[in-house]
Amino acid sequence: MDALAEKLDARLREWRPETAAEARQRITEVIELADADLLDLPRSRAIEQEVLDLLDEPRSR
Secondary structure, three states: OOHHHHHHHHHHHHOOHHHHHHHHHHHHHHHHHHHOOOOOOOOOHHHHHHHHHHHHOOOOO
16 A cells, blocks of 8 residues: 555544544545546646746756
């Protein structure tokens, strides 16, 4: 099993039932969006900074 799945499984058993139910619902929604290729996550700041750094570099010939 994936490390993330193992961590989630452990937390779902540790959290209060209401918290675990809310987490399950939200995770289900994310999975459904990803399955429909509708998950629109913003790029991470690190990736944006890499692009900006590349644009700022002097051009080599």
